[in-house]
Amino acid sequence: MTQITLYDSGLTVPLRTGAAYFNYCWLRDACPSCIDAQTRERIFDVASLPDLPRAKSAQIDGDVLVVDWQTEPQISRIPLSVLETFAARGRAEDPADLPRKLWYSDKGTNLTRVPQNAVLTDPDARAQLTRALIEDGIAIVTGMDADNDSLPRLVNAVGPITPSAEGLFFDVRVEIEPTNLAFTAGPLEMHTDLPGEEAAPGVQFLHCIENTVEGGLSLFLDGAAVAEALRAEDPEAFRLLADYKIPFYYRHDNWDYRAHQRVIETDPEGRVTGVTISQHLQDIMDLPQDLLDSYYPAFIKFLKMMQEDRFLVRFRSEAGNCVIFDNHRIVHGREGYVADSGMRHLRGCYTDRGALRSTYRVLAKQGHTGLIPEAEQLQSA
Ligand SMILES: [Fe+2]
Numbered sequence: 001m002t003q004i005t006l007y008d009s010g011l012t013v014p015l016r017t018g019a020a021y022f023n024y025c026w027l028r029d030a031c032p033s034c035i036d037a038q039t040r041e042r043i044f045d046v047a048s049l050p051d052l053p054r055a056k057s058a059q060i061d062g063d064v065l066v067v068d069w070q071t072e073p074q075i076s077r078i079p080l081s082v083l084e085t086f087a088a089r090g091r092a093e094d095p096a097d098l099p100r101k102l103w104y105s106d107k108g109t110n111l112t113r114v115p116q117n118a119v120l121t122d123p124d125a126r127a128q129l130t131r132a133l134i135e136d137g138i139a140i141v142t143g144m145d146a147d148n149d150s151l152p153r154l155v156n157a158v159g160p161i162t163p164s165a166e167g168l169f170f171d172v173r174v175e176i177e178p179t180n181l182a183f184t185a186g187p188l189e190m191h192t193d194l195p196g197e198e199a200a201p202g203v204q205f206l207h208c209i210e211n212t213v214e215g216g217l218s219l220f221l222d223g224a225a226v227a228e229a230l231r232a233e234d235p236e237a238f239r240l241l242a243d244y245k246i247p248f249y250y251r252h253d254n255w256d257y258r259a260h261q262r263v264i265e266t267d268p269e270g271r272v273t274g275v276t277i278s279q280h281l282q283d284i285m286d287l288p289q290d291l292l293d294s295y296y297p298a299f300i301k302f303l304k305m306m307q308e309d310r311f312l313v314r315f316r317s318e319a320g321n322c323v324i325f326d327n328h329r330i331v332h333g334r335e336g337y338v339a340d341s342g343m344r345h346l347r348g349c350y351t352d353r354g355a356l357r358s359t360y361r362v363l364a365k366q367g368h369t370g371l372i373p374e375a376e377q378l379q380s381a
Contacts, residue, residue: 020087031076095364108313131370137326159355196250201350216337223275237298247283274328
């Protein structure tokens with residue numbers, strides 16, 4: 001095994017995974033003594049040192065790296081497990097950093113379904129739900145209580161309610177006038193909600209309170225799956241939609257929201273993290289006109305892909321169910337329905353993706369990973 005080697009700005013330390021270099025400031029900041037045990041907040045400020053930290057000596061003692069600092073009377077004991085995690089991942093361990101599982105039309109029969117009562121009372125069920133929302137971006141809660149507090153009770157098990165311009169809740173309701181026999185509710189094109197907000201709401205809840213109309217099937221697709229298909233089939237179109245922002249809005253008498261969003265959102269590694277689509281809230285394009293010569297065909301191609309059967313899941317919203325989905329990834333819409341055929345009432349609200357992940361992390365740290373044991377999976381197959 002190689003020895004610890006000290007340099008001007010950092011050191012290399014032999015780990016089980018091989019030797020790795022760590023900067024001295026980073027090591028000083030990673031010292032567990034920097035964190036207050038009570039508040040769990042950082043109580044050390046690296047900028048308070050008169051000089052940049054530098055090691056006088058360093059050694060491995062069991063499962064910790066011991067650093068004796070030249071620049072201050074301080075000895076740091078940093079767990080090797082922390083160094084190994086950062087050497088391997090470049091960031092801290094995160095139970096909520098679960099890869100997205102892209103899905104297609106056949107997902108319709110295989111959506112995670114968890115009863116509301118279980119979500120509220122059983123941490124394993126809550127972990128199953130939140131894990132599905134991170135991995136699949138969508139899940140259904142069944143057996144919703146019908147009272148007015150039913151939806152907030154469910155949302156608060158995942159995260160605090162995020163308000164929008166509409167307030168804490170919104171209602172999608174059509175009350176039928178029996179005299180309007182000719183009236184037909186039109187389809188709602190595939191979209192993500194509220195792209196005109198600086199940060200569109202992260203997780204959407206749609207509680208179906210009543211649905212007795214003919215037609216009106218709910219439509220969902222995995223926008224990340226469509227984006228990856230576009231990347232494979234037309235890389236230049238993908239690049240245009242991932243590189244440039246276009247304008248969206250949300251206007252009424254008392255508000256005027258405007259924001260620019262990338263239609264395909266990627267992380268620094270180039271992985272698709274979400275999509276933003278809404279023809280009914282898209283403002284007049286303000287990209288340079290000659291760029292639009294290539295942007296529009298790419299955009300239209302993506303919109304048309306979102307109507308393809310290979311991606312779409314269709315199902316009827318049943319009273320007592322609540323569909324929950326990642327509003328930055330799952331694109332939703334509705335088929336037209338016969339307006340005088342009954343009642344349709346959905347109640348919705350939002351929480352954010354950070355709250356969802358926070359809830360999952362806490363559950364995972366308590367041992368509730370949300371993984372369904374193989375035996376149960378076989379039974380339900
Ligand atoms: Fe919507």
